[in-house]
Amino acid sequence: MxxxxxxxxxxxxxxxxxxxxxxxxxxxxxxxxxxxxxxxxxxxxxxxxxxxxxxxxxxxxxxxxxxxxxxxxxxxxxxxxxxxxxxxxxxxxxxxxxxxLQGSLSNFAAGILMIIFRPFKVGDYIEGAGVAGTVEAIQIFTTQLKTPDNKTVIIPNSKISSDNIVNYSTKGTRRVELVFGIAYDDDIDKARQIIMDIIEKDERVFKDPEPIVVLSELADSSVNLTMRAWSKSGDHWNIFFDTTEKVKKAFDAQGITIPFPQRDVHIYEHKTDHIGETYSLDSNQ
Missing domain, CATH: 1.10.287.1260 (Helix Hairpins)
Incomplete structure (x- = not known):
């Protein structure tokens, strides 16, 4: 060529x-x-x-x-x-x-929706999919929580998005609710005043809404007084534990009884014409 x-x-x-x-x-x-x-x-x-x-x-x-x-x-x-x-x-x-990858794609879609609609964010304390903890990371396929006892829980996004989500950090405030049982013979007004004095002295408790102590139930073994008070979300558990301890000590000092469940058994003797004796047992709560 x-x-x-x-x-x-x-x-x-x-x-x-x-x-x-x-x-x-x-x-x-x-x-x-x-x-x-x-x-x-x-x-x-x-x-x-x-x-x-x-x-x-x-x-x-x-x-x-x-x-x-x-x-x-x-x-x-x-x-x-x-x-x-x-x-x-x-x-x-x-x-x-x-x-x-059908399962992974469902997690992916759920992750996209959670990032868009933001039912919670990093740092929020939430409850979902049977687990409660602080959100550490929101990823495309999974959400990572840290439990109060410092365990890391990784939840698939499809599971957490398909369940109810309780976000305790959204509002910034929470209500502390405690129930204290006293004996039927105890003075209700005195027990109420003891609880009110303790909660009113706690600076972490909001003055508005005003804390209250009400008689909520006449139970089988006790008269139950319910205390409700508002505080910052971060102070909720500290107030819960501190108040429980202080009320117990104050009740002991003031002679207020915290009863425990008990059963009284009454035995009745019935004589009959037959040889021997029969007894009936009647138990009352």
Whole structure:
């Protein structure tokens, strides 16, 4: 083959495919630049609306990958490569992966919804999926809690989102409620005043709403007085434990009895005409 013939064939190939290659490269370069620009715009808009940073990062990365895949398919199509079969293969693979990871995808969807609607945030004390603790991390697939005894609990997002969620930190205040039982022979007004004196001296307890002590129940073995007082959420348990101890000590000092459940058994003797004696047993609570 002569050099002139070879050059002519090279020129023909360049004429036919050179512009396509240049166009494909231009599509990839420009498309990548545009995808990055759109991703930055999405990030700024989401951060401006105070969307969780985890969701911002995930959405921006997912959007960039999707746009980049579209750019690559467009470039391949420009080169004359049939992309229909390629898209079908990718779609079939995606379906197979989706079926295999069905549980993980449900956790993923639940994580996205929790990040968007924010039923709780990091640092909140919540109860959900049968576990109570402080939220340490909200991730795409799982939520991490720290229990009061310093254990780490990792809960799948689909499980926690499908159950009732109790958020104790949302309002910032909580009501402390304690029930104290006294004997039926004890002075109700005296016991009430002892409890009120203790709770009113506690600076952690709010004056408004005003704390109250009411007679709530005439139980089987005791007369029950219920104390209700409001405080900051962070002071709830300290007030609960401190007040319980102080009331017990004050009751002991003032002669107020805290009864325990008991049963009185009465035995009655019945004489009959038959030989021997029979006894009936009558037990009263």
């Amino acid at each position: 002569e050099l002139s013939d070879l050059m002519e064939k090279v020129y023909t190939l360049l004429t036919l495919y050179g512009l396509r290659v240049v166009s494909a490269i231009a599509i990839v370069v420009i498309g990548r630049w545009v995808a990055k620009g759109i991703t930055r715009i999405i990030e700024r808009l989401m951060l401006k609306r105070k969307v969780d940073e985890t969701l911002v990062s995930f959405v921006s990365n997912l959007g960039y990958v999707a746009m980049l895949a579209f750019v690559i398919i467009a470039a391949l199509n420009k080169l004359g490569i049939q992309t229909a079969s390629f898209i079908a293969v990718v779609g079939a693979a995606g379906l197979a992966i989706g079926l295999a």
